[in-house]
Amino acid sequence: MSRSEFRKHGKETVDYIADYLETIHKRRVVPAIEPGYLKASNSRDKNFMCMLFDLIPSEAPQRPESWETVIDDFERLIMPGVTHWQHPRFHAYFPAGNSFPSILADMISDALGCVGFSWAACPAMTELELIMLDWFGKMIGLPKEFLPLTEGSKGGGVIQSSASECNFVSLLAARFEVMKELRQRFPFVEEGLLLSKLIAYCSKEAHSSVEKACMIGMVKLRILETDSRFRLRGDTLRNAIQEDRNLGLIPFFVSTTLGTTSCCSFDVLSEIGPVCQQNELWLHVDAAYAGSSFICPEFRYLMSGIEYAMSFNTNPNKFLLVNFDCSTMWVKDRFKLTQALVVDPLYLQHSWMDKSIDYRHWGIPLSRRFRSLKLWFVIRMYGIEGLQSYIREHCRLAKKMEALLAADSKFEICNDVFLGLVCFRMRGSDDLNQQLLTRLNSSGRLHMVPASLNDRFVIRFCVCAENAMDDDILHAYDIINQFAQHILHENAK
Ligand code: PLP
Structure with a gap:
C-alpha cells in the first residue's frame, strides 16, 4: 500500500468505524454461525x-x-x-472499554510502532506511563505510598496487558520476597522443599486467573469460603492461616477481589488487611472492573482497608472507556516487584539506567506497546467529570434494572448491586434459568452470561455500552420478561 493509498483507505476506514458504531444496533448481538x-x-x-x-x-x-x-x-x-461487544444489547461479562479518543490514540501508537521496553527504547513511553499511573492513582484515591511520583515514594505503577498478568506478577513478587527470607533462615534446606511449603489464599469468588497464577507459579492455593454476601472475611482467613501453619505450611500471599467477576462483591479489606499485616503476608487487591469506579468518591468506601495492600490492579479497558489492552497496576515497593523479574543482558542496557526506570523489569514480556497514550487521550478528552458521569450513569441504570426485576414476582435478585452488574434468576429450577439464558442468547436480541452463586445458576446482566440509556434497560427487561413468560407458559402445559 502506498502512502497516498494509505491516506485514502485510512479515511475510509475511519468512516467505516464510525458507520459501524452508529448502526451497530441493527445487527444481531451474537453471530449465528x-x-x-x-x-x-x-x-x-x-x-x-x-x-x-x-x-x-x-x-x-x-x-x-x-x-x-x-x-x-x-x-x-x-x-x-463477530460478537458485537459495543452493541447496546450486549450485557455479558464486563464492559469492553471503547471510545473515539482511545481508538485514535491506538491508531497513533500503531503508527509510531515503538517497542518501549526500556527508557532509552522510547523515552516518551516510559515518561507518560509514569505520569498516567500517578494521575490515575490519584484519581481513584490510592494511598500516596503507591504513587510513582510522590517525593521519596518507593511505590510505582505500570500498565500490563491484562488483570491476569497483574495477579501473576504480584504472586511472583510475593514468592520472591518470601523465598529470599526463607533462604536466609534455612540456608541448608533445599529450595524446592521450601517452595513446596508455600501457600496462597483467595476466596471462591476470585477470578480464575488467581488459580492459574498459582498453578504456573507452582505454589499451593487454598480457596476460602465467603460470607452470605460473597465476601472474604478476616476471620475466615485468620483461621485458615492458623490451620495451615499447624500443618507446617508457610502462608505468604492473599489475593483479594474488589468487584468479583461472578457478582461484583467486595472482599472486606479492612478485616483482611490487619490479618495480612500480623502474619506478614503480601496482600494483593484485584479490582479489574470495579477499580475505575473509585474515581467517584462515593464508591471509595468499597476499598476501605486498601492501605494494607502491597499491590493493586484495575483495568481502564473495562470500566474507563479505554480500549483493550490497558491494565494498570501499582505496588507499594517497586523494588520488591522488580527484584523478582530482573534479567539484564548487555544488549538491553543503556546509559540512562541510573536516572530512569526500565519497564522491562516490571512484567513478563520484553516488548511493550504505547498503552499510556490512550489513557492520556481518554482522561483529557472526557475529564475526570466526564468519566465520573459515565460511571455514575452505568450504576444508575443497573439500579433501574434491579428495580424492574425486583418488582416482578417471576424474578429474584441474587447480588448486592453496587456498580453496573445485576445478578438475577427466575424463581424456579436451575434448568429453567438455563433455558431462559440459552433462548435469549440464541435469539441474537440480547447477550448475557451465567454465574454460579451458592451453587445456583444465576444470570449476569451488566450495563456495558458507553451510551447506555433508560430505554435500553426497559428494552432488555421487556425481552427478558417475554422469554420468561413464554418458558413459564410452556412449563405449565
Ligand atoms: N480479575 C477480575 C476480578 C476479573 O473480573 C477479570 C475479568 O473479567 C480478570 C481478573 C481477568 O481480566 P483479564 O482479561 O484482563 O486478564
Whole structure:
C-alpha cells in the first residue's frame, strides 16, 4: 500500500468505524454461525453459510491482493462471525472499554510502532506511563505510598496487558520476597522443599486467573469460603492461616477481589488487611472492573482497608472507556516487584539506567506497546467529570434494572448491586434459568452470561455500552420478561 493509498483507505476506514458504531444496533448481538464457519473446506458442505459465501481458502495468497477485495471480504466473512461487544444489547461479562479518543490514540501508537521496553527504547513511553499511573492513582484515591511520583515514594505503577498478568506478577513478587527470607533462615534446606511449603489464599469468588497464577507459579492455593454476601472475611482467613501453619505450611500471599467477576462483591479489606499485616503476608487487591469506579468518591468506601495492600490492579479497558489492552497496576515497593523479574543482558542496557526506570523489569514480556497514550487521550478528552458521569450513569441504570426485576414476582435478585452488574434468576429450577439464558442468547436480541452463586445458576446482566440509556434497560427487561413468560407458559402445559 502506498502512502497516498494509505491516506485514502485510512479515511475510509475511519468512516467505516464510525458507520459501524452508529448502526451497530441493527445487527444481531451474537453471530449465528458454528465453529469452523470460515474454513473453505466447509464449502463442500451444503450449508447456508457456505452457499452464501466464498470462504477463506486453505492457503495464503502468493500474489498481493487489493485493499478493496480484503475489506470486502472483511465485511462479508468476518463480520458475520463477530460478537458485537459495543452493541447496546450486549450485557455479558464486563464492559469492553471503547471510545473515539482511545481508538485514535491506538491508531497513533500503531503508527509510531515503538517497542518501549526500556527508557532509552522510547523515552516518551516510559515518561507518560509514569505520569498516567500517578494521575490515575490519584484519581481513584490510592494511598500516596503507591504513587510513582510522590517525593521519596518507593511505590510505582505500570500498565500490563491484562488483570491476569497483574495477579501473576504480584504472586511472583510475593514468592520472591518470601523465598529470599526463607533462604536466609534455612540456608541448608533445599529450595524446592521450601517452595513446596508455600501457600496462597483467595476466596471462591476470585477470578480464575488467581488459580492459574498459582498453578504456573507452582505454589499451593487454598480457596476460602465467603460470607452470605460473597465476601472474604478476616476471620475466615485468620483461621485458615492458623490451620495451615499447624500443618507446617508457610502462608505468604492473599489475593483479594474488589468487584468479583461472578457478582461484583467486595472482599472486606479492612478485616483482611490487619490479618495480612500480623502474619506478614503480601496482600494483593484485584479490582479489574470495579477499580475505575473509585474515581467517584462515593464508591471509595468499597476499598476501605486498601492501605494494607502491597499491590493493586484495575483495568481502564473495562470500566474507563479505554480500549483493550490497558491494565494498570501499582505496588507499594517497586523494588520488591522488580527484584523478582530482573534479567539484564548487555544488549538491553543503556546509559540512562541510573536516572530512569526500565519497564522491562516490571512484567513478563520484553516488548511493550504505547498503552499510556490512550489513557492520556481518554482522561483529557472526557475529564475526570466526564468519566465520573459515565460511571455514575452505568450504576444508575443497573439500579433501574434491579428495580424492574425486583418488582416482578417471576424474578429474584441474587447480588448486592453496587456498580453496573445485576445478578438475577427466575424463581424456579436451575434448568429453567438455563433455558431462559440459552433462548435469549440464541435469539441474537440480547447477550448475557451465567454465574454460579451458592451453587445456583444465576444470570449476569451488566450495563456495558458507553451510551447506555433508560430505554435500553426497559428494552432488555421487556425481552427478558417475554422469554420468561413464554418458558413459564410452556412449563405449565
Ligand atoms: N480479575 C477480575 C476480578 C476479573 O473480573 C477479570 C475479568 O473479567 C480478570 C481478573 C481477568 O481480566 P483479564 O482479561 O484482563 O486478564
